[in-house]
Amino acid sequence: MPRRVTGIAIATLALLAPALAAAQETVVVPTRVIYPGQEVGADALEIVPLRRNLPNPSVYALDLEQVAGKVARNTLLPGRMVFNAALRDAYVVEAGKPVEMRFVQGPLTISATGVPLQPGSAGDVVRIRNLDSGQIVSGVVMADGTVRISAS
Structure with missing residues (x-):
């Protein structure tokens, strides 16, 4: 004889669904200490399941693509969740190192x-600073390491 699903069973499933979904969410944690200024390699990271609901999951790194190749702003400790704010993109140009400026x-x-x-x-x-004229201008750093100057 087929069983009937009662309203209580449906209500119970509705209450458990968010908890089950949260149990399947994951976060990124380092496997070793990563110091400020160090590039974060994928070999120093692992994905672990969340044990509890996060109040604001958007502030944490939830997958490897968000972290690998970035540079640590703060010390990242093994087993601790990585905050997105603790990471930055690697610098393409360094202060004091000559680069090509382009006005197009x-x-x-x-x-x-x-x-x-x-x-x-x-x-x-x-x-x-333009090395020829000494003028200081602003420009946008391009991915190829040049700086694009615009008309002001």
């Missing part, structure tokens, strides 16, 4: 050598 407008391209006054990741706006 339509078919016109002007290149010069400049020295960034601050480090920057791809997409960051940095101040840079």
Whole structure:
């Protein structure tokens, strides 16, 4: 004889569903100490299941792609969840190391050598000193290590 699902069973399943889903969520934790300024390699990370519900899961790294290849801002301890704010993108340009500056407008391209006054990741706006003129300008760091200057 078939069993009937009662309202109590449905209500119980509805209450347990969030807990079951949370039990299947995972977070990223380091397997060794990672110090500030060190690049985080995938070999130093592992995925572990959550034991409890997180109040705000968006502040934690939930998969390896969010962490691997980034640089630690703070010390990351083994077995502790990684906060997204404890990571930054690797710098593409370093302060004091000459790079190529490019001004591009339509078919016109002007290149010069400049020295960034601050480090920057791809997409960051940095101040840079033109070595020829001594002028300080701002530009956007490109992924290829150049700095694109725009008309001001």
